[in-house]
Amino acid sequence: MRALFFNEKFVADEKVLIEGRKHHHLRNVIRAKEGESLLLLNGEGRSFICKIAEIKNKETVLTVISEEIQKRNLKIPHVAVCLTKKDSFEECLRIAIEVGCEKIFPLTSQYSQNYEVKETRLERVLESAYEQSNNPYTLDLYPLQSIERFSFDLYDEVILYDSTGNHGKTQENREKSKVRKRLILIGPEGGFSQKEVEKMNSLKNCKIIHLRTNILRTPTALSFALGQQYLF
Secondary structure (H helix, E strand, O other), rough: OOOOOOOOOOOOOOEEEHHHHHHHHHHHHHHOOOOEEEEEOOEEEEEEEEEEEEEEOOOEEEEEEEEEEHHHOOOOOOEEEOOOOOHHHHHHHHHHHHHHOOEEEEEEOOOOOOOOOOHHHHHHHHHHHHHHHHHEOOOOOOOOOOOOOHHHOOEEEEEEOOOOOOOOOOOOOOOHHOOOEEEEEEEEOOOHHHHHHHHHOOOOOOOEEEEEOOOOOOHHHHHHHHHHHHHH
16 A cells, blocks of 8 residues: 655544645655545554545645554564665665664774765655555664674674675574574675674674675675574
8 A cells, every 4th residue: 555654643534634745746746546545654653544535736635544553573683784885775774664673773894885874864765665665663773883882782692694705604593582682783795804703703692694695785685684584
């Protein structure tokens, strides 16, 4: 179902006015019709099923029909991604939202990109991903920080994915059922430095998985990691 992101709560039979950019998109881009169903997502787990009551020149009027509440899946790991090129990082955000991640932490590392992550620039990327995936929960995007200062000890298990094949053998898997809070760590396309891997190896809660693949783009590695650690 087509969806729009609104950080508000609604009640049955309430009339909702859609104006500006969202109205233009409905009226002129997707050419929505009166009587069609539409989903409003509020970012807090609530989805409001609506009907398009009227499409005017400058606004669209919706009628709220019903409400659905979705429980957040807390078994999905959090994600830390070493900063890559802007379009690649934005794709990582989309993937995290589609899967249903709660938190993502952009990090700088020796071989990562190093630029200011502007949350205002990413708002439309996030909003578009909520609407495309029908995800009723927002993704918490944290400020950029160094991998050296990140608090890995907050997690029961940190899973580092390496596709460069330069840092040894994959460690044995731990039992997922015994792990409560997990973090997936994805490096930049240049991989992690030897020093960074040695530091991660020194952490008792860290597991390193060396992928027997060609060097992966960061979004591809993230998709693989989330699929392995959660979907399968």
